[in-house]
Amino acid sequence: MHEWVLAEGVISTALEVAEREGLSETTAIKIKMGELQQIDLEIFELALREIRQSQTPMVTNATAELEKEAAVLKYRVCEREWAFGDAPLADEERETIHFVPEIAHTYITCPGCKSPDFQFVKGRGVWIDSIVGR
């Protein structure tokens, strides 16, 4: 259920951007979500809807488009790239990564070099890709 707090962050950021850009109304927000966050889309959309309704008219009527980005890891030692979705993780390990994505370093090692020293090439975080308004 920490989808709620992430949705709050998205809306408050959208408000900040709208104010900074001098928009009187935001009509569309495009949100990208990294696979590592393992967001429950249904809860996230519900949270976005409810939080939007409780905010100022600047964002109340904005549509929200959500797009997932697949997570890719690159090992620093052997430089191999690896899809997060292919990692052999137990359900409870996936659950902990849902809360703190960096915990992936605790549970995932390279199938080749066995190192936990990797970087997230993409697919981490929740961010606003674009905002449309007038």
Added chain:
Amino acid sequence: MIASTLALILSDLGYRVGLLDLDFCGPSTHAILGIDGVYPEEDKGIVPPQVHGIKFLTIVYYAGDNPSPLRGIDISNAMIELLAITRWGSLDFLIIDMPPGIGDATLDTVRLIKGVEFLVITTPPKVAMETVGKTLRILKEMGVPIIGVIENMKMAESSYVREQIRKIDVPFGGEIAFDRELEDSVGDAVRLLETDFAQNLKQIVLSTPAFKPQDGG
């Protein structure tokens, strides 16, 4: 050890206290306080469990006993994630246990946590003071409030640390004598509070203005 015991002391004095272990690569507060088998609740974020009167959050809830080999960017992102999703509620004090030095966790704490103040701990050896001096100078340069410096594990009479602190021109918080019994109290919060170490620290807390909460929490 100081952060965990400080949180216990402030809670014992009746304050609303949170304890956040930001030493992701070497978390120890759960072991010091004997905290096991509790987890945050999920409620529009995560709500830290209350243990020994303290709202307590550690990466150990997620990593378990496994090592977390995190580089700088990972430490920053994990900090941001935890700070964003945690609902502490109203607190008088949030005590943060930091890794040593002026690395990512320290710099991000200054960057991300409004109103943060540093209580810096050193030990008597000159080598320790060499490193702590650098931390103090950078904190001063950044204009970060420093509550004071505590000289911990003092075994012999010496004014070296106090003199160095005076030269850097930051407050000297006090000194804590080396307590041979302290190790036996690790994992037992009640016993920890009864140690000479904790009593020493409590006297420092009672004589330090920063440990009186501001109105409004």
